[in-house]
Amino acid sequence: MVQHPDLTDGLPEGLLARPLTLDDAQAVTDVMAAEEMAVLGEVVIEYADIVGDWQRPSFDITASTIGVFAGDALVGYAERSGHTRGDAAVHPDHQGRGIGTWLAGWLQETARAAGDDVIGMPKPEGSPGDRLLESLGFRVRWNSWVLQLPEGAAIPSRPLPPGYAVRTATPDEHEAVWTVVEDAFLEWSVRPRQTFEDFAASVFRRPGFEPWNLRVATDPEGAVVGVSIVVLASGCAYVDKLAVRRDQRKQGLATALLADSFAISREHGATRSELSTDSRTGALGLYAGVGMQVTSNWVNRAIDV
Template identity: 65%
Template sequence: MNRMTVALDLPAGLTARPLIPSDAPAVTAVMAAQELADVGEVVIEEADIIADWQRPGYDVSAGTVGVCDDDRLVAYAEVAYGDRGDAAVHPDYRGRGLGTWLAGWMQQKAREKGCTVIGMPVPQGSPGDRLLESLGYRVRWTSWVLQLPEGAVIPDRPLPAGFAVRAATEADWEAAFTVNEDAFLEWSQRERDTFEIWQSQVVRRPGFEPWHLRVVTDPGGEVVAMALLQLHDDQGYLARLATRADQRGRGLAQALLVDTFAEARQHGATRFEVSTDSRTGALSLYEKVGMRVTSAWVNRAIDV
């Protein structure tokens, strides 16, 4: 077992405390500053933090820690559920041992929860990536953020006869959840989410509007593919894309891409992003329709 022991002593002058839901803006600011320094753009949104923290059964204070300089939050970490964690250090506070302290805290918290491994995403080649590698963390998978170049259009892909693409209604939500969860569990090693958990992160996420959730239906009206858009200012982000296993290879995913980005354009989006990882095998789909990789991330983990 590759296991690390870290003395949990904070650098002088800094204090630590559990976080509460109202800390979401401060956590977002720390993560945004780190992303801007490491990949040149901000990917995180406050709505992402809120959606994660409102997951049914998740106790924010029990799963998080914030490091403060007086009243300013300068670093944070959490062990959310399963073997998933996350952490960030404001660039102004790098080089003081905070990353190592957070890694030790996360490992200790994971052991307390009965986990045997803990992992987190970091930009490939970033200070965080190099730190975790030096601490013995292994790479589990690689993720990529892709953008559609300005002015580019994804080639249209007509749907098979009898199929249709449209905005989901509330009556479609559970079917969309099933298609989403079934597809993601083909490669994700975790327990199956409940419909209530899915709702907390999709339709109850701050800023959600009904047109953000798109579905493809078959000739019988059954939902066989789904996509979820998140819109922030002028950027549309494809957060989820899934097709039922028996309907793949028919162009449904590409049709959803065309539809979703077209809807986003009508609502003011001029930039479009998507992320995928090496477990899904979907990278080539996005590259074939003209999207280009803008940053790469690795999920590093360690046994605890």
């Protein structure tokens, strides 16, 4: 088991730290939401995001998380969420006290103990968190962008090739969905292959999941060749994953999946449509080409451990 570094050394007087439990998921959501509102002017994190990630079978909450408390109130947190991946947040009312620096040190110690050689996390470009990580020696690993389809706009979709279809996935296609998504994302993401069980925990078992959230493109034989995973939250349709099998690209399937995802989300009450992409994928031009506009810029900073 990963051993935590000292849980009080270096923290401001009166603050305590401990590993988190699933019961702390709402408190973590609240801290992240406060930080996002201060930086972005809106909240994008959801309680379901935290639960979906933490309920993965491979994720050891005790070994992989830490919370900093002022009395009973969580004021900062960090997690090693996966191979070389982390996240952290400090409530705006408690920033500037050294909590973020302490959490960054905890992340590096925990990543090193887990066998990683690097650890990194995303932050809005130019935000207090981004500036802190830069001052601590974290380098930019890649850039990412959140894009939004203007309200009332629709993505123009060209006709599907003969015999192809876009529809809701069936339960017996879940493993095929996992295969298409993992194959596509591992073309550019340097990490171990995610197990089906972990994928299922954060997708099909995510709190609030409904069958229509999972869109697939099928070929004339009925095989799943494209996937869109859409999350509806606070009136926003967010495409969390979009993937097309390598041998099926350049036929308009990604655009068709996007158009379908946003259209069906509007039927379920969505008033805006968003997704994110990063500089590793080369997909920014695709989304800009269908009328989506960048609303925020993020950087993933990392440091060798």
